Amino acid sequence: MRRVAILGSTGSIGESALAVVRASGGALAAAALAAGSNWRALAAQARELRPLLAVIADPAGEGPLRRELAGTGIEVDAGTDGLRRAAALPEADVVLSAIVGAAGILPTWEAARAGKTVALANKESLVAAGGAITAAARAAGGAIHPVDSEHSAIFQLLAGRDPGEVRGIVLTASGGPFLRRDGALDGVTPEDALRHPSWSMGAKVTIDSATLMNKGLEVIEAHWLFGLPLERIAVVVHPQSIVHGAVELVDGALLAHLSPPDMRVPIAAALHHPARVALPWGRLDLAALGRLEFLPPDEDRFPALRLAREAFARGGTAPAVLNAANEIAVEAFLARRLAFTGIPALVAAVLGRFPAGSGQPGIEEVLAADAAARAAAREALQEFEPPRRN
Numbered sequence: 001m002r003r004v005a006i007l008g009s010t011g012s013i014g015e016s017a018l019a020v021v022r023a024s025g026g027a028l029a030a031a032a033l034a035a036g037s038n039w040r041a042l043a044a045q046a047r048e049l050r051p052l053l054a055v056i057a058d059p060a061g062e063g064p065l066r067r068e069l070a071g072t073g074i075e076v077d078a079g080t081d082g083l084r085r086a087a088a089l090p091e092a093d094v095v096l097s098a099i100v101g102a103a104g105i106l107p108t109w110e111a112a113r114a115g116k117t118v119a120l121a122n123k124e125s126l127v128a129a130g131g132a133i134t135a136a137a138r139a140a141g142g143a144i145h146p147v148d149s150e151h152s153a154i155f156q157l158l159a160g161r162d163p164g165e166v167r168g169i170v171l172t173a174s175g176g177p178f179l180r181r182d183g184a185l186d187g188v189t190p191e192d193a194l195r196h197p198s199w200s201m202g203a204k205v206t207i208d209s210a211t212l213m214n215k216g217l218e219v220i221e222a223h224w225l226f227g228l229p230l231e232r233i234a235v236v237v238h239p240q241s242i243v244h245g246a247v248e249l250v251d252g253a254l255l256a257h258l259s260p261p262d263m264r265v266p267i268a269a270a271l272h273h274p275a276r277v278a279l280p281w282g283r284l285d286l287a288a289l290g291r292l293e294f295l296p297p298d299e300d301r302f303p304a305l306r307l308a309r310e311a312f313a314r315g316g317t318a319p320a321v322l323n324a325a326n327e328i329a330v331e332a333f334l335a336r337r338l339a340f341t342g343i344p345a346l347v348a349a350v351l352g353r354f355p356a357g358s359g360q361p362g363i364e365e366v367l368a369a370d371a372a373a374r375a376a377a378r379e380a381l382q383e384f385e386p387p388r389r390n
């Protein structure tokens with residue numbers, strides 16, 4: 001039996017991971033469950049799955065969670081210290097990092113430092129702190145197995161391959177809900193942007209998919225996972241989300257990975273790694289699909305992809321600044337305080353306020369840059385017009 005600490009258990013990835021645990025026939029068990037503020041949902045999960053530890057990040061949830069779990073024998077903890085404890089829990093074999101946003105940086109780093117096998121969904125942690133986290137994992141003898149569908153695909157395609165045979169990799173992007181929309185994007189609403197055509201996900205990653213920032217973050221994530229320079233990480237828009245990634249070999253062959261657009265597939269691959277287990281969910285029928293399309297990303301309409309590559313090229317803490325500014329921008333867009341097109345514009349403005357960096361920042365430096373960029377983004381937001389009503 002493999003015991004899994006699930007950080008972000010009440011989210012979209014967390015719920016899918018619990019489905020994978022339930023479907024495992026006892027091969028997987030929950031060692032710890034951790035969530036942000038929804039103590040009710042966390043308590044229900046804990047009563048069902050009986051982890052050793054349940055952690056609520058929001059301190060206000062600690063009392064109610066303790067009352068809910070009284071007499072169950074499940075330990076309760078809260079706050080950042082609680083998250084760090086769950087991430088390094090000695091009884092956990094695998095840590096699923098599935099908190100959303102920069103709140104996942106410290107727990108992911110903690111799990112890496114503890115030498116855990118990290119099943120990584122929280123791409124923001126590698127974007128902001130890829131150097132520190134991969135170095136910590138290497139030093140402690142741990143491993144990082146991607147959960148993000150594109151990276152899971154590439155990870156599987158690269159397994160056992162001589163790096164000298166690889167020319168580059170290709171990440172696919174759905175293109176989001178505005179791929180075929182005519183006209184300006186400044187008037188689109190949160191409701192429009194939250195309607196993703198092929199994936200069902202949490203709000204933040206859904207908005208990131210609509211701006212293509214998600215793919216920008218994923219290019220940086222791929223760099224840290226696979227050690228390739230950014231020039232060898234290509235992006236292609238593929239609206240059907242059936243091909244998740246491809247590896248181009250030096251002889252001209254392109255190996256692609258296909259699966260239904262269901263996160264339970266890459267989650268199961270990461271949690272059971274290296275085994276493949278039967279899953280009770282959908283299969284791919286190529287003849288029924290009929291056709292798959294591929295097109296280049298439009299970086300004028302969706303400048304976030306280019307911004308992410310630029311931030312990476314600036315080095316140092318610039319990717320952490322990009323990530324933090326994007327989180328504030330997405331939050332402001334969802335609160336109708338910023339237009340959709342204001343998201344990349346705000347990120348660019350904040351990036352411009354910070355000097356280019358050098359070297360790989362340590363975890364403290366990353367967290368300081370994250371905090372400074374959030375403050376700068378909130379301030380810069382004042383100079384942006386609220387979105388037009390239409």
Ligand code: NAD
Pocket residue numbers: 007008009010011012013014034035036037038057083097098099100101103121122123124147148149199200201202203204205263
């Ligand atoms: P979500 O919003 O559905 O869930 C987020 C989870 O994080 C919840 O359990 C929430 O309680 C927890 N959380 C939020 N703030 C927290 C805090 N401050 N401290 C502790 N916990 C906190 O998000 P999601 O869609 O499941 O995405 C999670 C991560 O996985 C993101 O990094 C996302 O980019 C990545 N990812 C998601 C998908 C997907 O299909 N949803 C696909 C690929 C990658």
Ligand code: MG
Pocket residue numbers: 148149150218
């Ligand atoms: Mg992805």
